[in-house]
Amino acid sequence: MVMILRLALFFIVSVGSLVPVAGQRVALVLSGGGSKGVAHIGVIKALEENKIPVDYIAGTSMGAIIGAMYASGYSPAEMKDLMTSGEIQNWASGNIDDKYIYYFKRRNPDASMISIPFNIKKKFVPNLPANIVSPIQMDFELIEYLSGSVAVADYNFDSLFVPFRCVAADIDSNKFVELKRGQLSSAVRASMTYPFYFRPIEIDGVLLFDGGMYNNFPVDVAIRDFDPDVIIGSKAAGNYDSPTKDDIISQLQNMLMENTDYSLREHKGVLINPDLPSTNVIDFSRAEIFIDSGYIATLQKIDEIKSIVNRRIDPEELQQRRAAFKEKEPAPIIDSIYIYGLNNRQSDYFRRELMNKRKLVTLEELKQEYFKLIADEHVDFIYPQLYYNKKTGFYDLYLDVSLSEQFTARFGGNISSVAVNEAFVGLQYNFLGKNATTLLTNAYFGRFYSSFKLNGRFDFASIIPFFLELDMTYNHYDYFKNTTYFFEDKEPSFLVQNENYTSMAFGFPATNKGKLMMGASVGRIKSEYYQMNNFSRTDTADNTYFNLITPYITYELNSLNRKQFATAGARFLLSTRYVSGKERNIPGSTGLQSGEYESFHDYFSLRMIWENYFYSRGHYTLGVYSHVYISNQKLFNNYTSSILSAQAFQPFPESKTLFLPNYRAHNFAGLGLVNIIHVFNNFNFRIGGYVMQPYRQIMQDLETRKAYYGNSFATRAYIGSAAVVYHTPIGPISLSFNYYDRTHDKLSFILNFGYILFNGSVLE
Numbered sequence: 001m002v003m004i005l006r007l008a009l010f011f012i013v014s015v016g017s018l019v020p021v022a023g024q025r026v027a028l029v030l031s032g033g034g035s036k037g038v039a040h041i042g043v044i045k046a047l048e049e050n051k052i053p054v055d056y057i058a059g060t061s062m063g064a065i066i067g068a069m070y071a072s073g074y075s076p077a078e079m080k081d082l083m084t085s086g087e088i089q090n091w092a093s094g095n096i097d098d099k100y101i102y103y104f105k106r107r108n109p110d111a112s113m114i115s116i117p118f119n120i121k122k123k124f125v126p127n128l129p130a131n132i133v134s135p136i137q138m139d140f141e142l143i144e145y146l147s148g149s150v151a152v153a154d155y156n157f158d159s160l161f162v163p164f165r166c167v168a169a170d171i172d173s174n175k176f177v178e179l180k181r182g183q184l185s186s187a188v189r190a191s192m193t194y195p196f197y198f199r200p201i202e203i204d205g206v207l208l209f210d211g212g213m214y215n216n217f218p219v220d221v222a223i224r225d226f227d228p229d230v231i232i233g234s235k236a237a238g239n240y241d242s243p244t245k246d247d248i249i250s251q252l253q254n255m256l257m258e259n260t261d262y263s264l265r266e267h268k269g270v271l272i273n274p275d276l277p278s279t280n281v282i283d284f285s286r287a288e289i290f291i292d293s294g295y296i297a298t299l300q301k302i303d304e305i306k307s308i309v310n311r312r313i314d315p316e317e318l319q320q321r322r323a324a325f326k327e328k329e330p331a332p333i334i335d336s337i338y339i340y341g342l343n344n345r346q347s348d349y350f351r352r353e354l355m356n357k358r359k360l361v362t363l364e365e366l367k368q369e370y371f372k373l374i375a376d377e378h379v380d381f382i383y384p385q386l387y388y389n390k391k392t393g394f395y396d397l398y399l400d401v402s403l404s405e406q407f408t409a410r411f412g413g414n415i416s417s418v419a420v421n422e423a424f425v426g427l428q429y430n431f432l433g434k435n436a437t438t439l440l441t442n443a444y445f446g447r448f449y450s451s452f453k454l455n456g457r458f459d460f461a462s463i464i465p466f467f468l469e470l471d472m473t474y475n476h477y478d479y480f481k482n483t484t485y486f487f488e489d490k491e492p493s494f495l496v497q498n499e500n501y502t503s504m505a506f507g508f509p510a511t512n513k514g515k516l517m518m519g520a521s522v523g524r525i526k527s528e529y530y531q532m533n534n535f536s537r538t539d540t541a542d543n544t545y546f547n548l549i550t551p552y553i554t555y556e557l558n559s560l561n562r563k564q565f566a567t568a569g570a571r572f573l574l575s576t577r578y579v580s581g582k583e584r585n586i587p588g589s590t591g592l593q594s595g596e597y598e599s600f601h602d603y604f605s606l607r608m609i610w611e612n613y614f615y616s617r618g619h620y621t622l623g624v625y626s627h628v629y630i631s632n633q634k635l636f637n638n639y640t641s642s643i644l645s646a647q648a649f650q651p652f653p654e655s656k657t658l659f660l661p662n663y664r665a666h667n668f669a670g671l672g673l674v675n676i677i678h679v680f681n682n683f684n685f686r687i688g689g690y691v692m693q694p695y696r697q698i699m700q701d702l703e704t705r706k707a708y709y710g711n712s713f714a715t716r717a718y719i720g721s722a723a724v725v726y727h728t729p730i731g732p733i734s735l736s737f738n739y740y741d742r743t744h745d746k747l748s749f750i751l752n753f754g755y756i757l758f759n760g761s762v763l764e
Helices: 004-023 036-049 062-071 076-083 087-092 136-152 184-189 221-224 248-256 286-302 300-308 317-325 344-355 363-374 641-646 652-656
Strands: 028-032 056-060 112-118 164-170 174-180 202-203 208-212 228-233 269-272 333-340 377-391 394-405 406-418 421-430 436-446 447-459 464-476 495-509 516-529 543-557 569-586 598-618 619-631 668-680 683-694 694-698 705-710 718-729 733-740 747-754
Touching: 028 036, 028 062, 028 136, 028 221, 028 421, 036 062, 036 076, 036 228, 036 317, 056 062, 056 136, 056 221, 062 136, 062 164, 062 184, 062 286, 076 087, 076 286, 087 136, 112 421, 136 184, 136 317, 136 377, 164 184, 164 221, 174 184, 184 202, 184 208, 184 377, 221 228, 248 436, 269 286, 269 300, 286 300, 333 344, 333 363, 344 394, 363 377, 406 436, 495 641, 516 641, 543 641, 641 694, 641 705, 652 747, 683 694
Parallel strands: 028 056, 028 228, 056 164, 228 269, 333 394
Antiparallel strands: 112 406, 164 174, 164 208, 202 208, 377 394, 406 421, 406 747, 421 436, 436 447, 447 464, 464 495, 495 516, 516 543, 543 569, 569 598, 598 619, 619 668, 668 683, 683 718, 694 705, 718 733, 733 747
């Protein structure tokens, strides 16, 4: 009997000693910290490898992202892959992944530098933008990563793979808000919405911002909600230094962010404080280094952690549980779309764009269409949410849409050290109904170039989207008011060219980055010129008129990252056209011909332009530029009119402002290489060398001033350009040194602020 009692007592004591071990609960708390917050992944990796359990997780800002992904069943290796890829950098910088860029909806580039949206029905009050960086890609990919797990949890964060909490800031009540149920992607998005950087979102009618404003290390939330026995804290942030009177950034940081207590004094736990170098909060280029720092810092504390955490969890068992949880996630298939912020006709346009008459669409299929909508200038912002519908077995997509203001005024141009200064103004009107309408007008004013344009584009949503575009353009080029030191004595210096045309085009997309256009233009080109440099006020200029009609087909791919001085991406243009027109020449007093001259011209042309920045490593990028033009075009009545009607090789901005006869021909191939050295962000040095090989150069008979063709491949022309470029938020500042070997004055120097861009020409 005594023996039985002793055995019973031993059993009770033994079991009793196991109860606190079996019931011991561990919470992991992750601070904010911007890009340095990826160090939390290294912390989790080290804990898992050492069989330390994580029963609960709470985080703020970057800690909320890492925490939510871990709570959703992502392994440390999977999180590392994401954070060391270019994807997370796109989130932080607002860039859209290259494969989702939709060129079909992109507006033709112009010289605008500033855009001001407004609505004539509202009192005009200038509004500062709500965000610096577009969160479009981040918002969509958060629902990709997090919607499945929260559907399994029935939108209760306690039922995730690991129970989870995050915090956001309610600036209206000056307090932090704890998020523990609902849409997980929205909770994370709110927690990381740094003021002015990302656009804020509403949850339950409350506008929320970065949780780090009021609680950057939510230990108190973990204690209150989970009551853990042990807390492991990962600190990837610190309090800001005191503000100084000369540093506005430090003043804003201290006004927006409250100081945080990063200690664990009131609870049993271990604080891990990785050694992280200073960096920009959005710079993820050193993500792998930060992850390793978190890993090493945790290993240095692992004995201390093991001394207070008696439980262990087998990594293989953990992975099996993780896989079992992920298998429960419903397939991301959508059958219903609910749109807020639009009327019925506008909502119908969105649904047709997104679903293309399909009853079911996968999230990946819809993603392609979603980014096409984002590219639409009628759309200002879309916030997506994805909810699983138990009744249908599919997801419902909810889109909160804000349309752009109907009117947008644009201003820009170019300020130059030479005579190519110009001002640009534009006005655009957007209307979205069952289909999308864009009307715009713009004008350029300058000594060298002036222009006026009216344009209307009508987009139709269908299985294959298409647009109809109408355009009226007037262009005026005055080379006489531009510099004349590129002209040798035998060449004319007074050259003025006017063109006006009307065109109609039909287009549809050809891959995400391309479009195919078919259209026709009707117009007139008038050229005024003297055929010699020695002329007086009593002399009259030659006038050549060319009235034409030109149907054309154009195929274009474009992923260039900038409309001028691009450093990444590519552009490929292939255009073929038929030109039929009547040349009429009225000679002036400097010509040798007496009487008017008329001639009909019919020819075909093929133009190919290829610009590609195909190699980039470190601070160096290599690009190529090629322009090929083939035609059966004939010479005009005299040399000057023939040169004016010929296609020009113009590989960089300044060359577009000069009349260079030796760089014009009816058939030629031009090729060049562009070397770019990235000194620092938005500042680069670029040097390019180009060669133009005409099939037969257009020559001048000095006695008759007629044009004739030289021998095949007898001459070629070279161009070199070196430029220092800084891309400001509104436009580039460039200092260029250029070399033209087939001119009298071979070197030029030009300083520009703005864009050397023009409205399209009738023959381009």
